[in-house]
Amino acid sequence: xxxxxxxxxxxxxxxxxxxxxxxxxxxxxxxxxxxxxxxxxxxxxxxxxxxxxxxxxxxxxxxxxxxxxxxxxxxxxxxxxxxxxxxxxxxxxxxxxxxxxxxxxxxxxxxxxxxxxxxxxxxxxxxxxxxxxxxxxxxxxxxxxxxxxxxxxxxxxxxxxxxxxxxxxxxxxxxxxxxxxxxxxxxxxxxxxxxxxxxxxxxxxxxxxxxxxxxxxxxxxxxxxxxxxxxxxxxxxxxxxxxxxxxxxxxxxxxxxxxxxxxxxxxxxxxxxxxxxxxxxxxxxxxxxxxxxxxxxxxxxxxxxxxxxxxxxxxxxxxxxxxxxxxxxxxxxxxxxxxxxxxxxxxxxxxxxxxxxxxxxxxxxxxxxxxxxxxxxxxxxxxxxxxxxxxxxxxxxxxx
Numbered sequence: 001x002x003x004x005x006x007x008x009x010x011x012x013x014x015x016x017x018x019x020x021x022x023x024x025x026x027x028x029x030x031x032x033x034x035x036x037x038x039x040x041x042x043x044x045x046x047x048x049x050x051x052x053x054x055x056x057x058x059x060x061x062x063x064x065x066x067x068x069x070x071x072x073x074x075x076x077x078x079x080x081x082x083x084x085x086x087x088x089x090x091x092x093x094x095x096x097x098x099x100x101x102x103x104x105x106x107x108x109x110x111x112x113x114x115x116x117x118x119x120x121x122x123x124x125x126x127x128x129x130x131x132x133x134x135x136x137x138x139x140x141x142x143x144x145x146x147x148x149x150x151x152x153x154x155x156x157x158x159x160x161x162x163x164x165x166x167x168x169x170x171x172x173x174x175x176x177x178x179x180x181x182x183x184x185x186x187x188x189x190x191x192x193x194x195x196x197x198x199x200x201x202x203x204x205x206x207x208x209x210x211x212x213x214x215x216x217x218x219x220x221x222x223x224x225x226x227x228x229x230x231x232x233x234x235x236x237x238x239x240x241x242x243x244x245x246x247x248x249x250x251x252x253x254x255x256x257x258x259x260x261x262x263x264x265x266x267x268x269x270x271x272x273x274x275x276x277x278x279x280x281x282x283x284x285x286x287x288x289x290x291x292x293x294x295x296x297x298x299x300x301x302x303x304x305x306x307x308x309x310x311x312x313x314x315x316x317x318x319x320x321x322x323x324x325x326x327x328x329x330x331x332x333x334x335x336x337x338x339x340x341x342x343x344x345x346x347x348x349x350x351x352x353x354x355x356x357x358x359x360x361x362x363x364x365x366x367x368x369x370x371x372x373x374x375x376x377x378x379x380x381x382x383x384x385x386x387x388x389x390x391x392x393x394x395x396x397x398x399x400x
Contacts, residue, residue, distance in 0.1 A: 005114055006110055030169050032175070044115050046149075047118065053161065068119050122136055131207070139199065144188070144192070152181075168221060169216060228281070233252075252264065252266050282398055290328060301323045302323070303321055303369055306366065349379060381398040
């Protein structure tokens with residue numbers, strides 16, 4: 001039987017016609033710019049990029065004259081008709097988020113052998129804080145295995161223009177460009193550790209090192225999707241309105257300014273920007289003894305419950321469920337039934353999009369989708385803190 005090729009002729013139409021049309025919208029919304037890659041030849045290459053916006057695929061694509069094949073999470077490819085259209089025109093490479101996916105590795109190798117250029121974010125996550133997320137070292141063996149030139153692609157200003165936690169964009173300096181090309185001969189000479197460090201150094205970005213203003217309305221709106229720690233009253237919940245976010249417990253108010261800095265009249269708020277606040281939140285969680293407090297209730301939310309059929313569709317199980325976050329588990333209550341998911345038994349937890357939560361448990365994938373202000377990050381953080389503590393190691397990685 002003849003094997004199906006990953007590369008299709010229609011992908012050239014996608015690059016030359018569809019992407020430029022979408023790019024007009026992206027530019028109008030964010031003011032994004034790209035620098036063209038002028039090297040002769042069509043690859044194949046492997047592109048590694050820092051994940052900043054929901055538009056990254058278009059920013060990257062417009063820097064190159066040929067089709068780019070991105071890795072896409074199961075969630076993107078589990079939306080029925082929409083996903084089938086996406087697959088038809090772009091053939092993104094499916095990957096399971098936050099778990100090892102050997103099928104994705106095999107597909108990357110197959111596509112590159114056909115001459116395709118693939119694009120991967122080593123973070124596997126879009127930044128919530130403005131700082132590049134954790135770089136998974138598993139990308140290194142794949143880069144070495146592929147044996148093609150490595151393109152380091154940087155996106156700068158993406159967090160300022162459209163933070164992951166926000167719905168509304170703001171205009172400012174957003175640019176994508178090729179920072180460096182590493183030839184196969186150089187890749188071969190580098191050890192795995194050296195290549196990992198090279199990737200991190202070339203792609204690492206702290207958005208708050210970039211000077212400039214990002215103007216727009218409601219700049220603090222939905223920051224509560226990620227913030228749940230208050231320097232005055234510790235674990236809490238927030239409510240945002242316009243440019244201001246407010247703690248529901250103590251009333252602390254913080255304003256988000258055009259230059260991405262934070263301002264508060266309360267002297268007990270010490271953070272200049274959200275990255276400092278985010279790091280303080282992670283530091284606080286990493287000091288909690290969740291093993292000792294595994295049966296203590298910390299938060300309760302309301303959410304829709306879906307069962308995900310990977311790369312096909314999502315099946316709605318309940319329109320309204322109560323979701324309870326304990327120190328060592330999640331309890332999902334629907335009608336007269338409760339589903340208890342112990343952190344130690346779950347295969348993984350991931351945050352998708354702005355604030356959806358996927359739970360991988362007993363070979364099933366469940367998705368919790370709360371309202372617009374739902375904070376999924378705290379579930380991910382508690383899951384990692386509990387399991388890190390259970391293993392007895394000093395790992396402070398909290399999932400992002």
